């Protein structure tokens with residue numbers, strides 16, 4: 001709502017930007033803005049568990065947020081079962097938790113290679129099931145907390161992260 005400065009309205013000030021985080025498949029939880037992947041694209045997917053595969057019809061995306069996308073080898077090791085999710089979390093956290101994820105610094109790379117800021121209403125997408133995210137065994141769930149810590153209003157899987 002626009003703040004007109006009338007009595008009864010909240011004082012003027014920077015309003016929080018909203019970022020949506022969801023599974024590719026759960027389009028009902030996507031925001032009104034652009035859609036960015038936070039999963040590494042792999043050429044070879046035979047070892048991937050069923051839940052980690054993209055929807056059968058290729059989902060539409062505007063680009064990828066490299067800062068929140070796991071390293072290729074780390075993602076492969078996790079999905080193939082070579083390392084447990086705890087190790088995945090530890091290694092992923094080491095990199096991402098020290099990266100500034102504020103509005104204005106969080107960048108997305110579009111399919112044409114150009115970089116733009118991630119903005120109010122945009123959505124970050126990953127493949128893990130909602131059960132995994134609810135259980136804190138998914139990198140979008142970890143990223144949600146870091147993003148909240150960087151002043152975003154975070155909507156994850158349809159509800160606001162408090």
Ligand SMILES: [Zn+2]
Nearest residue numbers: 126128138139
């Ligand atoms: Zn995930």
